[in-house]
Amino acid sequence: MTGLSDLIQKLHRLSGREWAAEARAGRLSLSEFEYLNAVDEQAHRQFGADGGHGQHLHDIVAELGVTKASASTMISKLEGRGLVKRFQCQFDARAYHIVLTPEGAALIDQGKRVYARIAEAAARELGEITFTPA
Secondary structure, three states: OEEEEHHHHHHHHHHHHHHHHHOOOOOHHHHHHHHHHHHHHHHOOOOHHHHHEEEEEHHHHHOOOOOHHHHHHHHHHHOOOOOOOEEEEEOOOOOOEEEEOHHHHHHHHHHHHHHHHHHHHHHHHHOOOEOOOO
């Protein structure tokens, strides 16, 4: 019998290997995927008077639980790669909306395929294991 925490650890290891391979291939790191995914998810939510125009940096910070400096650095990196773009908020001149470009949206799909590979690997490697809840 294997405990649930053991299974989570094995799944985490499988996930780490798949994302490392993706990053080595120069396509997308897990962190980049997480940021792009947060931009995509937040873009579909409504935020008061300016809803539907993407979101602000503080929304990404709240979504991912990262620092503002860290989020700003990653968004600049993604913008430099042409995966997101920023435009000034019409309601707050100090703020910018962050939206995906078509290239960024395509990489989200690629990241979802990484998770599909992780699920397949997990089914192969962990499929026959039974566990006892902790």
